[in-house]
Amino acid sequence: MSYYYILFDADGTLFDFDNAEMYALSDLLAKYGVEITEERHALYREINRAKWRGFEAGEITREQLQSSRFRELFGSLGRPDVDAETANAEYLDLLADGSHLTDGALEVCRSLYGRCELAIVTNGIARSQIRRVGKSEIRKYISKVFVSEEIGFSKPNPLYFEYVLGKMQITDKPSVLVVGDSLGADILGGAKSGLDTCWFNPRGVANDTGAVPTYEIRSLRELTDIVI
Template structure:
């Protein structure tokens, strides 16, 4: 077996975050009596959220600030008199109840016997633990590491050091980081000196200078990579 420790990202790698976000916001807009909220505010929210998550990756903000700031900006932009802090907490509560696994994930794990699994996510601790706990993957991971608990986020090397310490491992050659984000998962793994696997089911073009060790479009491909025996050069 080429790799026996697999570190996975969560959102848009194992779980469909687009569906999670959509359902959580839909329910929240209805609660606030904004029946046209998805149509009126979702595009603005996505733009604001994208900027703030990029700021988080580059150390320009924190999760605690992001939690409220995204809705502060949204409500300011649309002149809405809503408490952003309360809205932000309710949003996290609803996110934690949404479990939408990407096709093929369960079968993939079933075919990776003998591996150790860890989860490494930049998401909120309460949300990610709730979603994993509500899924069939709840007993699968040795550790679930969130940026909120470590104070660091991918692609910072410190969060990988924290993960290795929790797993009590030191041999980087046996570890593979798998995720959908080139700038977070792949860059982070590259920075730390471990092999990386870019999950790219939609065939996005890599326009960055970031080079993953592997690129896959399906989970069957990951099983093949992991179970492939390393040929000894004699």
């Protein structure tokens, strides 16, 4: 297929979120005199994942997600005295400083740039996402960054993609490919909006959802064969 517009998810797709998160969390805990361990990192990830699921299901707001994850984490670590909102703001700053790219991301952006228009579509938090893209090497290849917080809708809501298509003045839906690691947000959202999708599945996990991607890839490098 010939695609002209490539809409990339950020976390877990272009950016190696696991790596960035690990560094940010480690620095945050150190600030409060708590040492990072594998177990503590896993605990945070578990709490954070549950909060994001709640947010994507519309059960909690973004603000509730952000502060409650640290309230729970520090509570579990015996530090209920830590102000969760302050900790969250500090964490976002630390996260924004980490612009670790996924393997192949820079290469693929460089190779597609010129024949495609590349944009970022993310459910992340505006403050960290915009700063992170700005600091990364892929910045020069990305024409626009759409952060759900600024739009008022999140993936997989079709209104989110409708907004993006409108802003990019795209009328030809078959020329768009949505690339992301989340079946629930990227693949379902793209499909609901009538767009082709590419599921970035580096660990080869099973698809146990009803979302059906147009393509599935293990490495971002495979994109250059899909986008001709």
